[in-house]
Amino acid sequence: MNKTSDLNTIELFIRDHYEQLTNHQLSGKLGITISAVRTACRRLGLKRMELEYFTGEMIVFLKEQYTIIGDTELATIFQQKWPKQKGWTKKHIEKKRKYLHLSRTPGQIKAIHERNVKAGCFRLCPVKAWDKVGRTPDGEIHYWSMQKGARKIPFIKINGKFIQWGRWAWQQIYGEIAEGMNVVFRDGDPHNLTIDNLVLLSNAELSRKNSAKSSQALSDNYVAGILTHGNPTLRELLKKNPALLELKRQQLTLNRIIYEHETNN
Known part of the structure; x- marks a missing residue:
């Protein structure tokens, strides 16, 4: 559309x-500024949304309560006292506080936190x-x-809770697992999720x-264990001394090579 200055x-x-x-x-179609479009819209009574502003009563309440009640709880109270079509949020309260220069002291923030803890507010956070x-x-x-640094193993969610996949799969076929028994992957691959790949060990x-696996791999823990008795x-x-561990590891490896050579000959 060509630019036009004709108001009508x-x-x-x-x-x-x-x-x-x-x-x-x-604005692009008419070749005028955004501000001009907004002015024309106001003149025509066109509104994209009905703005809901803080009233004097709301501001007084906010000033009286912000030092003892957190923004999230204030938003809930505002929605109860002054229902808003799209609902009050923590952001609404936070922005208004900043606009009114209503800042909390570290002591007030700590007191609000302790109050929320006692009220059990944080128990609902995961939910x-x-x-x-x-x-x-x-x-x-x-x-x-x-545990930290350990290999990841599969867990399956059953009845709202996560349990080890291996134990769950074993129980589906063989029943309950006795105390002191462990379900492990036969081939050591936790991604090979088949019942045939599971074995029960005490x-x-x-x-x-x-222990055998650790000694074969000559892990740091195994080598350090030999040295410290x-x-x-x-x-x-x-x-924490990798250089010393490596020297001992090389010695153990050499001893194994010599032993295997003598055994084979």
Whole structure:
């Protein structure tokens, strides 16, 4: 559309296209500024949304309560006392406080936090987060580590709770698992999720299996254990010296090579 300065033509175009085009699009079509579009809209009584402003009563309440009540709770109270079509949010309260220069002291912030803890407000945080991002459905599998640095193993969600996939799968076929027994992956691959890849080991059997695996790989923990002979404090200290561990590892490796050579000959 060609540029025009005719006010009637501009207003007629805006009235006809207001619901289909944004202010930016109207501005581009008419060749006028955004400000001019907004002015014309106000003159025509066209509103994209009904703004809801803070009243004097709301401001007085905010000033009286902001030092003892947090913004999230204030938003809830505002919605109860002065219902808003789109609802009050923490952001609404926060922006108004900043506009009114209503800042809290560190002591006030701490007191509000302690008050919320006692009221049990934070117990709902995980629930609200799940409501927002969605909950994992039953039967879905995730991989997590049992401890820092450990290999990730599969967990499956059953009846709202995550349990180790291996134990769950074993129980589906063979029933309950006795105390002191462990379900492990036969081939060591936690991604090979088949019942044939599971084996039941006692604590002692699992310990021997892990010990053999560790010695074959000559891990830092295994090498440090040989050097420290049952002194856990010294072992942890020694594990921080990779150069010394590597020397011992090379010696052990050489001893194995010599032993295997003599055995084969």
